[in-house]
Amino acid sequence: MKSLIKALLAVWFALGLYSCQTKVVTVHYEKRVVERYQVLTKSNVRDGYYKVYHNNGNLALEHTYDHGALNGVERIFHEDGSLSGVLILENGKYEGPFVYYHPEGTVKQKGYYKENAMEGELCSYYVDGTMKECITMKNNVEQGGFREYAPNGVLVRKGNYISILGDKEGLEDGLIYEYDSETRQLKTKKRCQEGFCCTIWAREKGYLKPSTSICDEIMNGGTEKSKMLGSE
Numbered sequence: 001m002k003s004l005i006k007a008l009l010a011v012w013f014a015l016g017l018y019s020c021q022t023k024v025v026t027v028h029y030e031k032r033v034v035e036r037y038q039v040l041t042k043s044n045v046r047d048g049y050y051k052v053y054h055n056n057g058n059l060a061l062e063h064t065y066d067h068g069a070l071n072g073v074e075r076i077f078h079e080d081g082s083l084s085g086v087l088i089l090e091n092g093k094y095e096g097p098f099v100y101y102h103p104e105g106t107v108k109q110k111g112y113y114k115e116n117a118m119e120g121e122l123c124s125y126y127v128d129g130t131m132k133e134c135i136t137m138k139n140n141v142e143q144g145g146f147r148e149y150a151p152n153g154v155l156v157r158k159g160n161y162i163s164i165l166g167d168k169e170g171l172e173d174g175l176i177y178e179y180d181s182e183t184r185q186l187k188t189k190k191r192c193q194e195g196f197c198c199t200i201w202a203r204e205k206g207y208l209k210p211s212t213s214i215c216d217e218i219m220n221g222g223t224e225k226s227k228m229l230g231s232e
Contacts, residue, residue, distance in 0.1 A: 022048055032057065037065070054079045063089060078103050087113070102127045111137065126151055135161060135170075142170040150181035164194060171195035193218045 021042075027035035032055070038048025046065035054060045058081045063074035070092045076085035080103060087098040094113035102108045106129050111122035117140040124132045130153045136144025141163035148157040159176035163169045172192040180187050189201040198215035201207050210216035 040067070076100075138163075152181060154181045154184055155179055156181050159190075159192070162194060168195070172197055191218050 021040060022038045023041050025035075025037055025039055026033055033053055035050075035052055037046055037050040039045060040047045045068045047067050048065060050061075050063055050065055051059060052061040054077075056079060058079060059077050060079075061074070061076050063070055064072040066072075070089040072089060074085075074087045074089055075083065076087075078084045082103055082105060083101050084103075085098065085100040087094055088096040090096075093116035095115065097110065097112050099110040100108045104127055106127055107125050108127075109122065109124045111118055112120045118137040119139070120137060121134050122137045123134040126132050128151075130151060131149050133146065133148050135142050135146040138144060142161040143163050144161065146157075146159060146161050147155060150156045157176065157178050159172055160174040161170050162173035164171065171194050172190075173194055174192060176190040176192055176197060177186060178188045178190070179185065185203065187203050188199050190197045191200045192198075196214055196218060198210065198212070198218050199208060200219060210219050
């Protein structure tokens with residue numbers, strides 16, 4: 001019992017000491033609280049919790065400062081108070097796995113941050129939890145394979161994205177396969193080059209000849225026909 005009392009007193013003392021070292025700043029706008037955060041008393045540097053509120057008074061965002069740097073878990077909330085997202089911060093940068101939620105509570109999107117940039121698979125989901133899309137991210141841009149799914153969970157498109165010079169993101173490049181969401185059969189094959197796509201095969205017609213000069217260049221521009229047409 002005595003050891004428990006000592007532990008509680010130690011916690012109380014630590015909290016009391018910390019409260020003397022910090023103060024709470026509350027920001028109002030039109031008679032409502034919009035922000036509330038802690039700062040070090042002597043330096044006014046942010047240290048402790050930071051909270052932002054929706055117009056209806058519900059919490060919109062919360063994260064933690066450690067002597068001016070964002071560290072720890074960041075939580076984002078929908079206006080109705082339900083959880084919208086959970087991310088991790090290290091020294092002011094996003095790091096590690098993150099997840100966003102639909103207002104209904106199911107996962108909307110999840111991925112991974114490495115030194116403040118999205119890396120690896122970024123997957124999105126329908127409200128019922130069925131996968132909607134997975135794309136490959138590299139240094140915060142779409143770069144690599146992607147897959148798209150119909151609401152019934154059937155794969156309807158797959159291929160590759162490329163991003164150019166950081167300002168043209170998510171351009172389809174290479175072979176794109178499109179499937180029927182009901183029969184699951186391959187419908188079309190497309191050959192793409194930096195966002196310009198040409199249908200090279202259709203289930204009803206077989207392999208197709210280039211219909212425009214751009215398609216002619218994409219389909220016959222110095223690459224072996226077998227590689228251009230691709231295989232399933």
